[in-house]
Amino acid sequence: MSKQPSQPRCCAIVGAYLSGKTSLLEEILFTTGAINRKGNVNQGNTVGDSSAEARAHTMTTQLNIATTSYLEEEWTFIDCPGSVEFMQDTYQALMVCDVAVVVCDPSPEKAITIAPVLKFLDEHNIPHMVFINKMDQPEASVRELMNALQDISEHPLLLREVPIRENGEITGYVDLVSEKAYKWHDGERSELIKMPQAIQDREQEARTELLESLADFDDKLLEEILEEVQPPKSEIYENIHKDLAEDVIVPVFFGSAEHRGGITRLLKALRHDAPEVMQTAEQHGIDTVGNSAQVFKTIHAAHAGKLSFARVWSGHLKDGMTLNGERVSGIQHMLGSEGHKINTARTGQVVALGRLENTTAGQILSEDGETKPPYWPDPLPPMYAKAVQALKRADEVKLSAALAKLNDEDPSLIVEQNQTSGELLLRGQGDMHIKIALERLADRFSMDVDAHPPKVAYKESIRKSATKHARHRKQSGGHGEYGDVHIEISPLPRGSGFSFNDTITGGAVPKQYIPAVENGVMEYMQKGPLGFPVVDISVVLIDGGFHAVDSSEMAFKKAAQTAMREAMPDCSPVLLEPIHNVTIQVPSIYTSKVQRIISGRRGQILGFDAKKGWKAWDEVNAFIPEAELQDMILELRSQTLGIGSYIDQFDHLQELSGKQADQVVNNNNQI
Known part of the structure; x- marks a missing residue:
C-alpha cells in the first residue's frame, strides 16, 4: 500500500445536471460526521445549494465548498455546477483540486453529457475518478455505461468493482483488487459477505481486464501477467495510486448517493489514491x-x-x-x-x-505579490444576451457597480455597451445563466432592472444614385442663416462604409464650410428613411452658394441634412441585416439536428468537420442572421441534451427584403 499523505487535500465533484452531485456531497458530509442529519435537495435543506436562486430552481448555480475530515485527514469537497451554463465556476475550481469525482447517470444515452468536463480534465491532466450514481435503479447496467463512457474518455476506464445482483437489482459489489464482496444496506454501512458463486466468473473476467489495463503502464506487472504470476494486492494498489496521480487511468466506482451505497468505498479510494497538494502544484x-x-x-x-x-x-x-x-x-x-x-491556513x-x-x-x-499563474481558463464565450436598464434613473451608477461585481464573481458574465443601439448588454451562456444573474441583482444588490432582448444592429443603404439641391435660409433680424448645396449620392460596394468628397470650383462654397456639409451628412446618416443607420454610400458636394454675411457652418450643416432627407427616399433604400459567421460544436450524433436548426433560422451551411481533439464531436460552420441567433442557444441545447455550444462573430451585412423587412421597419417605427 502507498504511504498515506497527511496534508489537506481537495476534491471537486463534477458531472452533468441532475446526476446527483449535491446529494453525493451531502452523503459524504454525513458519512464523515461533518453534519449529523442529511438534507434533501427537493426539500431545500442541504449544505450545498443554499443560495436563494439555487433552491428556487433546484439546481447548483455556484460552487458549494465544504471542509470535513475522514480517518483523521482533512478534505475539502467542492460541488460544482452541472449545467454547461455555469461551467466557468467548474473549470476554475478544477484548477486547484488534487482529484475530481465525475458523477454520472447510469443511463448510457446520457453519458455524452459529461463529455465537456471529461475533455477539460484530460486536457489539463487532472486526476479523476468516475462515480456512477443511482445504481439502485433496476435498469442500471455497468457494462453498457462503461462502453458509452469509454467512447468519450481519452484515458482507459478502470472498473474497480463489479455489481452483485439479486432479483434483477444491484444490491452490492465485489472489489476487484481485494476480491471482497459487500452488500449494501439502505442508509447504513455496507456488510462484508461471502462472494456469491454466480458472480465469480464475471469477477475474474473484470479483474483480468483491470490488470491488463494497469500493465500498459508497468513493465513488471506486464511480465507477471504474461508468466501467469498472480501479482500481490499491494502492487496493484501501488500501480493504481501511481497511474491515477499521472492521470493515465480513470478508476470507475458506482453506488447510490441517496441511499449511502458505495460512499465509504469511494472515500477510501480517494484517501488511498488521490495525490498530494505538492504533486498538484508541480503538475500545474x-x-x-x-x-x-x-x-x-x-x-x-x-x-x-x-x-x-x-x-x-x-x-x-x-x-x-x-x-x-x-x-x-x-x-x-x-x-x-x-x-x-x-487564525491560520496551512498548505493544502x-x-x-x-x-x-x-x-x-x-x-x-x-507576500511579495510577484508570483504569476502559469495558466488560467479564459472566460467562456457568450451565447445569449439581455439588454438591461435600471428601472430608476438614479440607480444607473449603482447598476454598473453591481454588474461589475457579478463579472468579478463570474468572468463568463460579460457586460458591454452596444455602440450602435446604446443598450447595456448582459451576455452569458444561456437563458438560465442570465436569469440567475438578474435574480442576484435583485436579491443581493436590491437592483430592479428591466431586461429584454437586445436590438439587432440593422443598417440601411441604397441601390440607386440621386442628385439633390437644397437651400437653408432663415431671417429673423440681424444676421440670418444661409447655406446652399448641391450633392450627389451614390451606393458603394457592401462593407465600404462612407465616403465624402467635393468637386467645388471657383469658391461656390467656401472651404471653411465644406467640413460642415460633411458633418451634416453624417448626422443625417444616423437614421435614414427606413429608420436605421446608413452605410455604404458616397456623397459628393458638387456645387452650392453662399452669402457673405448670413452664411455659417450651422447653415451649411442644416442645408446638407435637408438635401439628404429629400434625396435618400429617391435612392431606393434597402434594409441590411447583420450576418454572423457561426461555428456550432456538438456530438456527432446531433450534427443532422444542427443542420435542421440552421436551415430553420435562414442560415447558410458552409461546411462541417470533426472537432479537432474531440472524440465523436463535430463543428458545423454557417452564416446565420443576427436576429436568428438571439435565442438559438435555447433550441440547440434542447436538441443536444444541454451540451451544444457555438462561437460567433459578425461577418457582413446582407440585404433583407419582402415581408420580413417590412416587419422590421414597422416594428422599429413603433418604438
Whole structure:
C-alpha cells in the first residue's frame, strides 16, 4: 500500500445536471460526521445549494465548498455546477483540486453529457475518478455505461468493482483488487459477505481486464501477467495510486448517493489514491516557495463583503497578513454557506479570505505579490444576451457597480455597451445563466432592472444614385442663416462604409464650410428613411452658394441634412441585416439536428468537420442572421441534451427584403 499523505487535500465533484452531485456531497458530509442529519435537495435543506436562486430552481448555480475530515485527514469537497451554463465556476475550481469525482447517470444515452468536463480534465491532466450514481435503479447496467463512457474518455476506464445482483437489482459489489464482496444496506454501512458463486466468473473476467489495463503502464506487472504470476494486492494498489496521480487511468466506482451505497468505498479510494497538494502544484507548474495561495472564486456577499476562495499551495496564511499588497481581513473554513473563523491556513487547505478588494480569480497570492499563474481558463464565450436598464434613473451608477461585481464573481458574465443601439448588454451562456444573474441583482444588490432582448444592429443603404439641391435660409433680424448645396449620392460596394468628397470650383462654397456639409451628412446618416443607420454610400458636394454675411457652418450643416432627407427616399433604400459567421460544436450524433436548426433560422451551411481533439464531436460552420441567433442557444441545447455550444462573430451585412423587412421597419417605427 502507498504511504498515506497527511496534508489537506481537495476534491471537486463534477458531472452533468441532475446526476446527483449535491446529494453525493451531502452523503459524504454525513458519512464523515461533518453534519449529523442529511438534507434533501427537493426539500431545500442541504449544505450545498443554499443560495436563494439555487433552491428556487433546484439546481447548483455556484460552487458549494465544504471542509470535513475522514480517518483523521482533512478534505475539502467542492460541488460544482452541472449545467454547461455555469461551467466557468467548474473549470476554475478544477484548477486547484488534487482529484475530481465525475458523477454520472447510469443511463448510457446520457453519458455524452459529461463529455465537456471529461475533455477539460484530460486536457489539463487532472486526476479523476468516475462515480456512477443511482445504481439502485433496476435498469442500471455497468457494462453498457462503461462502453458509452469509454467512447468519450481519452484515458482507459478502470472498473474497480463489479455489481452483485439479486432479483434483477444491484444490491452490492465485489472489489476487484481485494476480491471482497459487500452488500449494501439502505442508509447504513455496507456488510462484508461471502462472494456469491454466480458472480465469480464475471469477477475474474473484470479483474483480468483491470490488470491488463494497469500493465500498459508497468513493465513488471506486464511480465507477471504474461508468466501467469498472480501479482500481490499491494502492487496493484501501488500501480493504481501511481497511474491515477499521472492521470493515465480513470478508476470507475458506482453506488447510490441517496441511499449511502458505495460512499465509504469511494472515500477510501480517494484517501488511498488521490495525490498530494505538492504533486498538484508541480503538475500545474506553480512555484511553491514561501507562503502562497491561489484564488479560484470570488463572491460579494450581502453582509460579509467580498470573499476570495483560495487553495494554499505552500507555507501558511495568517489573518492580517499582507498578500499582493492587500491585508487579509479574516480567514474561514467553509461548510456550505457557513464560515468558521480560523487564525491560520496551512498548505493544502481551501479557505475564504476576507476583504481582498483588488483580487480576482486566478491570481496567486504571495507576500511579495510577484508570483504569476502559469495558466488560467479564459472566460467562456457568450451565447445569449439581455439588454438591461435600471428601472430608476438614479440607480444607473449603482447598476454598473453591481454588474461589475457579478463579472468579478463570474468572468463568463460579460457586460458591454452596444455602440450602435446604446443598450447595456448582459451576455452569458444561456437563458438560465442570465436569469440567475438578474435574480442576484435583485436579491443581493436590491437592483430592479428591466431586461429584454437586445436590438439587432440593422443598417440601411441604397441601390440607386440621386442628385439633390437644397437651400437653408432663415431671417429673423440681424444676421440670418444661409447655406446652399448641391450633392450627389451614390451606393458603394457592401462593407465600404462612407465616403465624402467635393468637386467645388471657383469658391461656390467656401472651404471653411465644406467640413460642415460633411458633418451634416453624417448626422443625417444616423437614421435614414427606413429608420436605421446608413452605410455604404458616397456623397459628393458638387456645387452650392453662399452669402457673405448670413452664411455659417450651422447653415451649411442644416442645408446638407435637408438635401439628404429629400434625396435618400429617391435612392431606393434597402434594409441590411447583420450576418454572423457561426461555428456550432456538438456530438456527432446531433450534427443532422444542427443542420435542421440552421436551415430553420435562414442560415447558410458552409461546411462541417470533426472537432479537432474531440472524440465523436463535430463543428458545423454557417452564416446565420443576427436576429436568428438571439435565442438559438435555447433550441440547440434542447436538441443536444444541454451540451451544444457555438462561437460567433459578425461577418457582413446582407440585404433583407419582402415581408420580413417590412416587419422590421414597422416594428422599429413603433418604438
